Amino acid sequence: MRQAELHGARNYRPLPVVIARAEGVWMYDLAGRRYLDMLSAYSALNQGHRHPRILAALREQAERLTLASRAFHTDVYGAWCARVAALAGLPVVLPMNTGAEAVETALKAARRWAYDVKGVPPGQAEIIVCSGNFHGRTLGAISLSDEPDYRRGFEPLLTGVRIVPYGDAEALQRAITPATAAFLCEPIQGEAGVVVPPDGYLRQVRELCDRSRVLWIADEIQTGLGRTGRRFACDWEEVRPDLYVLGKALGGGVLPISCVVGGHEVMDVFEPGSHGSTFGGNPLACAVSLAALEVLEDEGLAARAAELGERALERLRRLRAPLVKQVRGRGLLLGVELHAAARPYCERLLELGVLCKETRETVIRLAPPLVIAPAELDWALDKVERVLAQ
Numbered sequence: 001m002r003q004a005e006l007h008g009a010r011n012y013r014p015l016p017v018v019i020a021r022a023e024g025v026w027m028y029d030l031a032g033r034r035y036l037d038m039l040s041a042y043s044a045l046n047q048g049h050r051h052p053r054i055l056a057a058l059r060e061q062a063e064r065l066t067l068a069s070r071a072f073h074t075d076v077y078g079a080w081c082a083r084v085a086a087l088a089g090l091p092v093v094l095p096m097n098t099g100a101e102a103v104e105t106a107l108k109a110a111r112r113w114a115y116d117v118k119g120v121p122p123g124q125a126e127i128i129v130c131s132g133n134f135h136g137r138t139l140g141a142i143s144l145s146d147e148p149d150y151r152r153g154f155e156p157l158l159t160g161v162r163i164v165p166y167g168d169a170e171a172l173q174r175a176i177t178p179a180t181a182a183f184l185c186e187p188i189q190g191e192a193g194v195v196v197p198p199d200g201y202l203r204q205v206r207e208l209c210d211r212s213r214v215l216w217i218a219d220e221i222q223t224g225l226g227r228t229g230r231r232f233a234c235d236w237e238e239v240r241p242d243l244y245v246l247g248k249a250l251g252g253g254v255l256p257i258s259c260v261v262g263g264h265e266v267m268d269v270f271e272p273g274s275h276g277s278t279f280g281g282n283p284l285a286c287a288v289s290l291a292a293l294e295v296l297e298d299e300g301l302a303a304r305a306a307e308l309g310e311r312a313l314e315r316l317r318r319l320r321a322p323l324v325k326q327v328r329g330r331g332l333l334l335g336v337e338l339h340a341a342a343r344p345y346c347e348r349l350l351e352l353g354v355l356c357k358e359t360r361e362t363v364i365r366l367a368p369p370l371v372i373a374p375a376e377l378d379w380a381l382d383k384v385e386r387v388l389a390q
């Protein structure tokens with residue numbers, strides 16, 4: 001820890017624990033003490049730590065080819081694109097590495113579509129986003145944010161951004177103009193503290209964007225791939241966006257891989273030389289991602305998250321503790337909002353062997369790997385209740 005304090009940039013405030021090993025839902029510190037992971041690296045570990053099938057795919061592909069660049073075809077890339085397209089029900093996939101890179105890609109696609117297809121005058125395309133959004137830490141992504149801490153000192157930022165209240169379809173309607181390229185939102189806001197929109201909101205968004213010829217971009221980097229109890233959080237209202245932005249668990253908690261998935265009308269705005277990434281679509285990440293997606297499907301992780309999450313939500317909502325302001329969430333993306341700072345309670349949970357993290361000061365996020373056993377989840381919730389009931 002000393003070296004990290006000496007040489008590592010201070011852009012995080014980690015809990016006082018040094019993780020050295022992990023398997024499934026358990027992480028182990030240097031002394032071999034074990035902790036139940038209730039954060040899943042912010043939902044990048046839906047399949048659990050070091051899933052054997054994902055590690056086997058990593059090893060097998062590493063023995064053959066790790067990187068060639070998109071200057072050449074590779075054998076696993078096409079299979080991966082086809083698998084993701086089938087999963088999303090949209091035909092065209094553009095691979096990147098991090099979530100923020102995929103968000104940037106979606107913004108570029110939306111702006112170019114606005115000019116080339118919708119006919120918005122050059123340089124005037126607008127993107128509408130929601131207050132409380134989190135889409136990453138790049139300059140484009142923080143240009144969308146209304147969180148001063150994410151933006152301060154990084155100006156000048158992108159223009160052509162309008163912010164509307166989250167969950168308010170009428171506000172979205174009022175913000176749409178003929179220059180609007182797209183509306184970008186998280187189907188459930190993660191970093192805002194697990195904020196679930198009113199029932200029907202996503203359906204209203206879909207109808208509004210259709211009527212106004214505005215692209216709907218769903219950032220499912222944190223909510224997608226089974227986390228909320230459905231393949232995508234959009235599935236809760238049986239609607240499909242024009243673009244999905246995926247990341248995190250797409251790489252099975254082993255390698256970073258992200259992507260934008262959409263229809264030809266949008267995705268064909270990219271011609272050779274218009275966008276790219278050195279590692280985007282690399283064979284090693286594609287092989288790992290194929291295994292990660294197989295695990296999600298074969299182990300029924302979305303249904304598991306729905307069932308276990310419903311039980312956890314009911315149990316937490318029965319908790320009678322003055323400290324608790326609200327319990328929110330869907331599937332295994334849960335947030336317990338407190339009337340006080342959450343950090344001390346996360347530190348108490350650490351002492352009891354449960355790892356979670358505060359979000360927006362007063363919210364404890366509970367998001368275990370979707371492979372968690374019912375008894376393990378009950379064990380963790382026992383500790384959460386004990387700490388909050390005091």
Ligand SMILES: Cc1ncc(COP(=O)(O)O)c(CNc2cccc(C(=O)O)c2)c1O
Nearest residue numbers: 042098099100134135136186190219221222
């Ligand atoms: C909804 C959403 N969109 C985009 C991103 C960015 O993904 P990348 O981090 O892979 O660029 C996220 C990321 N989610 C997330 C959650 C908590 C912390 C942090 C952090 O940057 O410290 C990021 C996210 O939750």
